[in-house]
Amino acid sequence: xxxxxxxxxxxxxxGKEIGxxxxxxxxxxxxxxxxxxxxxxxxxxxxxxxxxxxxxxPTIAHGYLTLSLLPxxxxxxxxxxxxxxxxxxxxxxxxxxxxxPVGSRVRGxxxxxxxxxxxxxxxxxxxxxxxxxxxxxxxxxxxxxxLLFE
Numbered sequence: 668x669x670x671x672x673x674x675x676x677x678x679x680x681x682g683k684e685i686g687x688x689x690x691x692x693x694x695x696x697x698x699x700x701x702x703x704x705x706x707x708x709x710x711x712x713x714x715x716x717x718x719x720x721x722x723x724x725p726t727i728a729h730g731y732l733t734l735s736l737l738p739x740x741x742x743x744x745x746x747x748x749x750x751x752x753x754x755x756x757x758x759x760x761x762x763x764x765x766x767x768p769v770g771s772r773v774r775g776x777x778x779x780x781x782x783x784x785x786x787x788x789x790x791x792x793x794x795x796x797x798x799x800x801x802x803x804x805x806x807x808x809x810x811x812x813x814l815l816f817e
Contacts, residue, residue, distance in 0.1 A: 668743060669685060669744065671745065672748050672749060674747055677815075678791075684776065686776075688743040693728045693770070697728075707731070712727060724768065725769045728806075733763070733797055736775070738755070740797065741795060751816050751817060753814065754813065756813055759810040760810045761808075762808050764808055767799055772799070773799055775797055776798055778795075788814045788817070791814070794811075
């Protein structure tokens with residue numbers, strides 16, 4: 668994990684890649700638990716036999732499961748010691764660009780795009796891609812907005 672002393676130190680990295688997270692395995696249990704938590708029981712996610720029979724492939728993770736990994740993956744990449752609280756403020760864009768087959772490993776790659784003062788804190792805009800091990804095209808590319816307070 669890359670640790671910064673202050674938000675200003677982090678902001679000085681504007682336009683640069685901040686880092687890459689560890690790999691996380693996407694197993695069927697994680698997919699099933701996400702389906703249960705969200706009520707999204709689409710068979711392509713939770714029925715390995717049907718998915719193999721009808722599509723000739725393994726089940727795939729929900730796109731929103733992949734998106735839900737952003738806080739974990741981003742938290743592994745960097746931190747700022749002086750921050751007293753951070754608030755997820757939203758996303759400017761989220762694109763699901765590739766399927767994540769069960770058994771895959773994914774990781775996050777973070778680039779700081781911009782910073783600006785906002786509401787007594789600092790608005791951080793990051794570009795995050797979630798890469799799939801062994802594949803060229805990422806599973807997801809998102810531009811996230813976070814407010815950091817010191």
